[in-house]
Structure formats: C-alpha cells, structure tokens
Amino acid sequence: MKNIDPKAVVVKRALCPFCSFGCEFGVIFNDFGVAGVEYIKDGSSGGRLCPRGSAAAMYLDHPRRLSTPMKNSKAIEWSRMAKELRKVIGNPKNVAVTFDRNVTLEEYASIIGFCKKNGIDDISSTYFEPEAYLKPFLDKPFATKELDKAQLVLILGDPFNHAPMSSQSIIDWKLSNKKNNLLVIDSINTHTAGFADTFLRVAVGTEPLLLFGLAQEKIDGVDIAKATGIDAEVIADVSKAIKAAEGGLIFACLSFGHTYDARLLVEGLMRLRKFSGMRVVPFVEFTGYGGSRNFATILEKVKKKKIKNLINFGELFPFYYPQLNAELKGSNIYATSTFKYTGDIVLPVPFNLEKKGTVITTFGKKELNAGIEPPSGAKSISEILNMLDEGPGKGEVMIPPEGKMNITESARKLVQMSLPKKKGYRLIGEKIAYSFLGFFESEALKVNPRDAAELGLKENDLASVTSKHGSVDFPVRLTTDVDKGIVAVSAETPDVKGLFEYEINTDSNIVNFIPTEVKICRKE
Amino acid sequence: MQKRIVLDLDLCCGCRSCEAACRSAFKGEARIRHGDITGVAYLPLACKHCKQPLCLASCPVEAITQDESTGLVVRSANICIGCKSCAYACPFGVIDAPLVRHISQKCSLCADRKEGPRCVAACSSGALQWLSDDEIKRHEIGMRMVSQDLFIRRKA
Numbered sequence: 001m002k003n004i005d006p007k008a009v010v011v012k013r014a015l016c017p018f019c020s021f022g023c024e025f026g027v028i029f030n031d032f033g034v035a036g037v038e039y040i041k042d043g044s045s046g047g048r049l050c051p052r053g054s055a056a057a058m059y060l061d062h063p064r065r066l067s068t069p070m071k072n073s074k075a076i077e078w079s080r081m082a083k084e085l086r087k088v089i090g091n092p093k094n095v096a097v098t099f100d101r102n103v104t105l106e107e108y109a110s111i112i113g114f115c116k117k118n119g120i121d122d123i124s125s126t127y128f129e130p131e132a133y134l135k136p137f138l139d140k141p142f143a144t145k146e147l148d149k150a151q152l153v154l155i156l157g158d159p160f161n162h163a164p165m166s167s168q169s170i171i172d173w174k175l176s177n178k179k180n181n182l183l184v185i186d187s188i189n190t191h192t193a194g195f196a197d198t199f200l201r202v203a204v205g206t207e208p209l210l211l212f213g214l215a216q217e218k219i220d221g222v223d224i225a226k227a228t229g230i231d232a233e234v235i236a237d238v239s240k241a242i243k244a245a246e247g248g249l250i251f252a253c254l255s256f257g258h259t260y261d262a263r264l265l266v267e268g269l270m271r272l273r274k275f276s277g278m279r280v281v282p283f284v285e286f287t288g289y290g291g292s293r294n295f296a297t298i299l300e301k302v303k304k305k306k307i308k309n310l311i312n313f314g315e316l317f318p319f320y321y322p323q324l325n326a327e328l329k330g331s332n333i334y335a336t337s338t339f340k341y342t343g344d345i346v347l348p349v350p351f352n353l354e355k356k357g358t359v360i361t362t363f364g365k366k367e368l369n370a371g372i373e374p375p376s377g378a379k380s381i382s383e384i385l386n387m388l389d390e391g392p393g394k395g396e397v398m399i400p401p402e403g404k405m406n407i408t409e410s411a412r413k414l415v416q417m418s419l420p421k422k423k424g425y426r427l428i429g430e431k432i433a434y435s436f437l438g439f440f441e442s443e444a445l446k447v448n449p450r451d452a453a454e455l456g457l458k459e460n461d462l463a464s465v466t467s468k469h470g471s472v473d474f475p476v477r478l479t480t481d482v483d484k485g486i487v488a489v490s491a492e493t494p495d496v497k498g499l500f501e502y503e504i505n506t507d508s509n510i511v512n513f514i515p516t517e518v519k520i521c522r523k524e
Numbered sequence: 525m526q527k528r529i530v531l532d533l534d535l536c537c538g539c540r541s542c543e544a545a546c547r548s549a550f551k552g553e554a555r556i557r558h559g560d561i562t563g564v565a566y567l568p569l570a571c572k573h574c575k576q577p578l579c580l581a582s583c584p585v586e587a588i589t590q591d592e593s594t595g596l597v598v599r600s601a602n603i604c605i606g607c608k609s610c611a612y613a614c615p616f617g618v619i620d621a622p623l624v625r626h627i628s629q630k631c632s633l634c635a636d637r638k639e640g641p642r643c644v645a646a647c648s649s650g651a652l653q654w655l656s657d658d659e660i661k662r663h664e665i666g667m668r669m670v671s672q673d674l675f676i677r678r679k680a
Binding site: 039050195 | 534535537538539540541543544545547548549554565566639642645646647648649650
C-alpha cells in the first residue's frame with residue numbers, strides 16, 4: 001500500500017490563461033490532488049498574480065468541473081457521442097461549426113481543416129466578448145518598456161481590473177516623471193480612473209463618439225460634446241495634448257455590455273491612431289478567431305431551418321449567452337466545456353492549463369505546456385476531431401466578411417440609443433478582477449445613492465434586476481462611481497451575462513451586447 | 525518582528541489580489557481584508573501582529589497566542605470556538621466577523637511559507653511589501669501622490 005505523505009508536494013510551472021499578461025505560476029499538487037498555487041519569484045511576473053491567477057488552481061478541481069460527456073444532464077459514453085456526431089457530420093450542409101475561447105492556434109487550424117475536409121461551409125466565431133473587436137490592433141507584440149518613451153497615455157476602460165498586472169508598469173511610468181500625462185475615458189469611475197490626470201467621464205456607451213471628437217473628426221448631424229457630456233473645449237484641449245505628445249500609447253480594454261457599438265469604437269480608435277500617431281495596445285484576455293461567416297448569418301440560417309446542428313468548440317457558447325436560446329430554438333447544440341452546464345450535449349475538454357499549444361496575447365504568441373493532466377474523461381479538441389475523422393486535414397486562417405459601415409448612420413443610431421430614458425435604469429457591464437466567476441465573491445450591483453433613495457435600497461440590500469431576458473438578485477453597493485440612472489455589475493457569469501440585450505449590426509452581421517434597460521426592485 | 529507587511533497606498537490599484545491569494549490558500553478564509561473608502565480608495569488591511577494584541581486578550585479559550593521570539597500572533601484552529609471576540613476586539617478591524625469554517629480568520633503571515641506572506645507575493649501593483657525594520661526606514665512610504673488631486677485619488 002502506498003504511504004501518503006501530505007507534505008510531499010510537486011510544483012508544476014504553468015502559464016496563467018486568464019489574460020494577455022500570461023504570468024507564470026506554480027500549481028502545487030500533493031497526494032490529495034491540487035493544493036493551490038505558488039508565487040514563483042523568477043517567473044515572468046516576479047511571482048505577482050491577480051485574483052484570476054490565484055483562482056487558477058481552484059478551477060482545476062472545482063466541484064463543477066466537467067469530466068464526462070452529458071446529454072440532457074445525463075452522463076453518456078464518448079463512443080455513443082462519437083457515433084451521434086459522425087451521423088450529424090454526414091449531412092454537412094445542415095451543420096455549423098463555431099468556436100469561442102479556450103482554443104489554441106493549433107486547435108483552430110484543426111477545426112478549419114476538419115470543416116474543409118468534411119464540406120462544412122458555415123464556420124463562425126461565437127466569441128462575443130467585446131475584446132474580440134480589438135483584434136486589428138494586435139498586429140505587433142507589445143512590450144511594457146514601450147511606456148518609457150511615452151509622455152502621454154490614453155486609457156479606454158479599466159485595465160487595472162481587466163489586466164491587473166498592467167497596474168505596476170503604468171503606475172511606475174506615472175511616478176517616473178511629473179510631466180507624464182495619464183488620460184482615462186470611461187462612463188463609470190474606476191480604480192484606473194483614480195490615477196488619471198484627466199478623467200473623461202462620458203455618457204454611457206458613447207466612448208466611440210468621443211474618440212472621433214479627440215481625432216478632430218466631425219460626424220454629420222451629431223453633436224459629440226452634447227452626446228458624450230464632455231465640453232467641446234475640454235475635447236479640443238485634450239485633442240491638442242494628444243497631438244503634441246510624443247511616443248504616446250492608447251490602451252484599450254472593453255467590458256461586456258459597456259458600449260453600444262464596438263465596431264464604431266474600433267473605427268474611432270483607428271481615426272485617433274491616424275490623427276495622433278499613437279500606438280493602440282489592446283489588453284485582451286483572448287483574441288478570438290475568424291470563420292467563413294459572422295454569427296448572425298448562421299442565426300438566420302438556423303431560424304430558416306437550413307442549419308439544424310451547431311457544434312461549438314470552446315467554453316462559453318451557448319451557456320454564457322442564454323438570451324440567444326430563443327433564436328436557436330429547434331437546433332441541436334453540441335458544445336465543449338470545462339464546467340457542467342445544462343445544455344443539449346456538453347463535451348468535457350481540458351482547461352488551458354492542461355493543454356499544449358500556442359495562444360496569441362498582447363505580448364505576442366505564448367506557449368502552453370504545463371504538463372498538467374486533464375480529468376480522465378476529458379478529450380482535447382484535436383482528440384475529438386480525430387475521433388470523428390482519420391485526420392483533420394490542413395487548416396488555414398479565415399477572415400469573416402466585414403460588410404460596409406456607414407459611420408454617420410451608426411453614430412446617429414448610437415446617439416439615439418444612449419439618450420437617457422424617462423423610466424427604468426440602464427445596466428452596464430464592468431470587469432471586477434475579484435468577482436472572478438464568483439470564486440471569491442458574488443457580483444454586487446453598483447447603484448447611485450440618489451437612485452437607491454428613490455428605490456428604498458440600502459447598502460447590502462438585495463435588489464432584483466429584471467431585463468426582458470430574465471431576472472437576477474444582487475446585493476446592493478451604493479456608490480457615486482455610477483451616474484444616476486445607471487447601474488453596473490461585473491458581467492462574468494452566465495446568469496449575469498444573460499441579462500444583457502444584444503443587437504445585430506445589419507451591415508456586418510456582428511452580434512453586439514449593449515447597455516440594457518432594466519427594472520429594479522427591492523427584494524424582501 | 526523580523527519582517528512586516530508594509531502598504532504603499534499610492535500604489536494600490538484596488539484589484540484585491542491580496543485577498544484572492546489569501547482565500548485561495550486558506551480554504552476560503554480571507555485573513556487579509558480591505559477597507560473601502562467609498563469613491564476614494566481601497567485599503568488592504570493586514571494583521572499588524574500588535575505588541576499587546578487585544579485579540580489575544582479577548583480570546584476566552586486562549587486560542588490566540590503570541591510567539592515570544594518572532595512576535596507572531598497566531599490562532600489555533602483546533603481551539604478556536606468561533607465566538608468572534610477577537611473580531612470585535614481588534615481595533616484595526618482586520619479579523620472578518622462573518623466566519624468561514626466556524627473559526628476566526630486570523631493572519632499568520634503565512635508562517636508555512638518561507639518566502640513570506642502570499643498577499644505580498646501576489647500584489648499586482650507592488651503596493652504590499654514584506655520589509656524588515658531597517659528596510660522600512662529606507663523607504664519613503666506614503667510620501668508620493670500619484671494623482672494630481674492631493675487628497676482624493678478617485679474623484680466622485
């Protein structure tokens with residue numbers, strides 16, 4: 001019989017998969033399994049880890065970790081699963097293959113190769129997180145030493161929560177020279193905004209318009225100052241400072257349901273880059289890949305019953321976007337996941353820490369190779385594809401159709417959408433590093449004290465937030481960080497994401513999750 | 525004390541990596557807390573390991589003891605009855621009153637880890653530091669202001 005020594009531990013070095021910084025840490029194993037994380041001083045981040053990194057080990061042996069295929073919430077054998085999937089793929093015109101997060105470059109190539117070999121034409125990304133739109137700016141790896149040359153840094157969003165490991169280099173840069181100028185654009189007050197020399201607090205969802213204004217571009221029929229709530233003089237002054245600054249950088253990170261038109265925002269960033277010569281650096285958790293179509297085209301085909309089966313590789317879709325279920329009704333969804341979710345068919349796959357392969361980050365390509373074993377019932381995407389076919393064939397990068405964009409029309413529409421409503425509240429998403437998937441703390445609803453008084457809410461009261469897609473209860477946090485009429489919540493879990501409204505851009509067929517009208521009432 | 529946790533509040537970005545590291549290591553117990561000065565700043569609150577600890581004095585079952593050589597104030601999980609006396613006695617509010625596992629959540633400066641506390645190791649912005657008295661004297665803690673507003677970091 002084996003002697004168990006609780007003090008005997010093995011530490012495996014791993015790359016954190018939760019944001020673009022790819023920090024190194026150790027996963028500690030003892031005879032009882034995963035024992036925690038170790039902070040490795042000689043690692044790329046000097047041992048520092050954000051809350052997501054500290055939770056990485058908890059993820060590996062979480063009670064809800066999926067380790068066997070499930071069909072309608074009942075366990076099913078892989079052999080039966082493979083038989084069913086082979087039958088589905090036998091009619092390729094009736095199948096769409098999609099992918100979201102937790103997919104390596106090699107796996108992406110295998111998926112595309114598999115689709116080509118099997119005659120599946122409808123291929124799309126289901127990575128609806130807004131950071132996917134920032135991909136055009138990931139053409140060149142970023143190095144934090146680029147900050148040394150910058151006199152001005154413009155931050156869009158809240159990187160101290162999106163990628164907390166960015167905080168030290170940005171704060172160090174700020175402290176290194178009194179003349180260094182930090183500008184922050186956001187619709188809510190954040191920790192990042194707290195460090196700013198100038199905080200441009202825009203009306204909810206109007207960030208794209210301000211970017212056009214800072215690039216000194218006019219949009220016919222749109223009063224940028226009025227729509228954004230930022231004085232025209234301030235916009236002009238900041239614009240001048242941006243133009244005059246040398247070696248400046250624009251950091252961009254976007255939260256789910258935070259802005260109305262992510263595509264217009266990317267266009268605004270492009271214009272500002274051209275105007276100022278500043279480099280745009282997106283802090284992204286995952287970049288997302290392209291398919292042959294944008295997802296709305298596939299939705300349309302599902303509605304017309306031209307596609308009956310969707311096979312998704314990744315870990316988000318369809319569980320994190322339940323509001324799409326109504327449109328997907330009548331289709332069979334085969335989805336890979338690392339967690340147990342209720343769905344038609346859920347297939348267990350390894351978590352990124354348990355994979356070998358390459359991922360793209362803000363800092364370029366990074367290799368995953370921690371040598372950590374996945375749960376015995378999980379199969380990698382390549383193994384699943386091999387199970388269905390002798391060999392997946394050669395893959396290639398796909399670029400979905402862009403569609404034309406009418407900037408004036410898009411901007412006017414954005415203005416209309418962002419106008420304050422007489423009744424109800426607008427829910428926006430934010431990212432809170434510590435609210436990571438509810439591992440440490442459940443999401444709280446940020447409410448302006450004036451709204452709270454009207455609603456009869458006090459700190460820590462339970463409030464029920466209802467959108468047309470569902471209802472979720474949150475403890476209330478009173479703060480002036482959000483304006484009157486606006487409520488904010490960390491949008492990380494399927495329940496919370498499921499509250500948000502989505503809009504399909506008719507030109508591009510892109511699915512956009514936007515600030516959402518909600519009703520709030522005190523829960524007794 | 526040989527070394528202690530020192531906070532440079534100017535560097536704190538409010539990500540709560542310190543609390544996450546603590547909770548991950550101690551089965552959900554947050555032995556470091558934070559104070560939220562609404563709209564202004566987050567303030568990580570670590571145990572000071574006081575010379576005359578009130579938590580120790582208030583403990584009815586002597587679950588909290590002080591190491592004479594290191595000054596470390598530790599709680600025995602086997603003796604603690606979860607009465608919360610220590611949480612209410614602590615003048616700095618660093619012991620969380622809502623209990624996890626029915627025992628008080630008392631910081632031991634990660635005595636099980638020779639490199640020092642996990643909260644310091646994890647701190648994403650370098651605000652928490654693990655310093656000896658000599659090192660503390662050489663630092664200008666609290667002298668710098670990051671934002672141009674002298675007293676309020678986060679403008680409401």
